[in-house]
Amino acid sequence: MSHIKTMNLNDGSTFPAIAFGTVNVKGAQGVYDVLNAIEAGYRLIDTSTNYNNEGMVGEAVKRTTIPREELTISSKLPGAAHAYDEAILMIQESLYRIGIDYFDKYLIHWPLPKQDQYVQAWQALIDAQKFGLIKTIGVSNFLPEHLDRIIDETGVTPATNQIERHPYFNNKALIEANKKRGIVTEAWSPLGRKINDVLENETIHAIAKKYKRSSAQIIGRWNMQNDVLHVVKASTPKHQKENLNIFDFELSEEDMKQIDDLDKGEPGRVEGQDPNGYEEFD
Numbered sequence: 623m624s625h626i627k628t629m630n631l632n633d634g635s636t637f638p639a640i641a642f643g644t645v646n647v648k649g650a651q652g653v654y655d656v657l658n659a660i661e662a663g664y665r666l667i668d669t670s671t672n673y674n675n676e677g678m679v680g681e682a683v684k685r686t687t688i689p690r691e692e693l694t695i696s697s698k699l700p701g702a703a704h705a706y707d708e709a710i711l712m713i714q715e716s717l718y719r720i721g722i723d724y725f726d727k728y729l730i731h732w733p734l735p736k737q738d739q740y741v742q743a744w745q746a747l748i749d750a751q752k753f754g755l756i757k758t759i760g761v762s763n764f765l766p767e768h769l770d771r772i773i774d775e776t777g778v779t780p781a782t783n784q785i786e787r788h789p790y791f792n793n794k795a796l797i798e799a800n801k802k803r804g805i806v807t808e809a810w811s812p813l814g815r816k817i818n819d820v821l822e823n824e825t826i827h828a829i830a831k832k833y834k835r836s837s838a839q840i841i842g843r844w845n846m847q848n849d850v851l852h853v854v855k856a857s858t859p860k861h862q863k864e865n866l867n868i869f870d871f872e873l874s875e876e877d878m879k880q881i882d883d884l885d886k887g888e889p890g891r892v893e894g895q896d897p898n899g900y901e902e903f904d
């Protein structure tokens with residue numbers, strides 16, 4: 623494995639530029655998958671209360687020989703706990719589930735603007751950071767208006783915003799909006815979660831052939847060259863290793879543009895989850 627690039631965040635912290643995603647990574651098999659991922663070289667683990675697998679992540683953290691301080695554990699606040707007091711209790715509960723005493727990173731999972739409690743949720747993350755429960759605080763699926771509101775009302779800017787991004791929905795404008803505010807973008811479902819056929823796309827295949835890489839590696843590299851943190855899930859050990867091997871080649875500007883041009887706009891979303899309308903408990 624080549625050396626993993628790191629990214630500097632606006633709160634002074636440094637994170638690996640690749641996270642191991644854990645949607646559908648569960649139970650005893652999940653522990654094995656996470657341990658394999660750590661063995662392969664992943665150090666940033668992305669989970670969420672909504673994934674129902676924080677206990678599994680905790681079991682892997684307990685069993686690995688890699689010291690806790692070398693791991694970066696990130697989870698997310700569910701919509702049911704946006705009210706301030708609920709959020710503080712949820713963060714504590716989530717820590718107990720994983721069996722750790724602080725989060726390296728913790729995000730609000732969705733803004734849920736119809737529920738309109740994300741400002742108090744953000745205040746809870748700010749305070750939990752002061753209490754020492756979280757090191758880096760951020761958000762997920764926030765649009766510019768949601769970002770501006772939490773920044774204006776609390777004076778604190780999130781360090782990261784984890785958003786949907788893959789070649790069919792590249793979310794470029796939101797990445798720019800994040801950058802303008804000093805926020806690092808994290809990309810979720812970068813391979814289209816196998817719901818879309820982005821890994822079979824002809825343009826990406828042709829670029830992959832040219833660089834003697836896989837389609838998944840080309841997409842990972844595209845994120846690296848855009849300074850986007852790549853949150854990728856793989857249970858297959860071969861996929862896990864392959865996805866980390868993206869630091870010893872460089873895509874040309876022309877190839878980067880060809881990938882950008884695959885964007886389909888809103889219809890390109892994997893499951894139509896527009897953050898302004900999406901409800902976690904529909």
Ligand SMILES: NC(=O)c1ccc[n+]([C@@H]2O[C@H](COP(=O)([O-])OP(=O)(O)OC[C@H]3O[C@@H](n4cnc5c(N)ncnc54)[C@H](OP(=O)(O)O)[C@@H]3O)[C@@H](O)[C@H]2O)c1
Nearest residue numbers: 643644645810811812813814815838854855856857858861
């Ligand atoms: N914040 C949010 O709202 C949000 C939403 C969605 C996801 N996420 C996060 O983002 C992570 C990644 O997204 P995702 O899980 O939806 O999907 P993804 O990472 O886009 O795709 C995962 C799929 O791609 C396959 N795969 C991985 N590497 C491959 C390779 N090198 N070659 C071929 N196939 C490969 C995996 O297969 P195998 O597993 O069989 O190897 C799996 O079926 C999640 O796990 C989660 O942590 C966050």
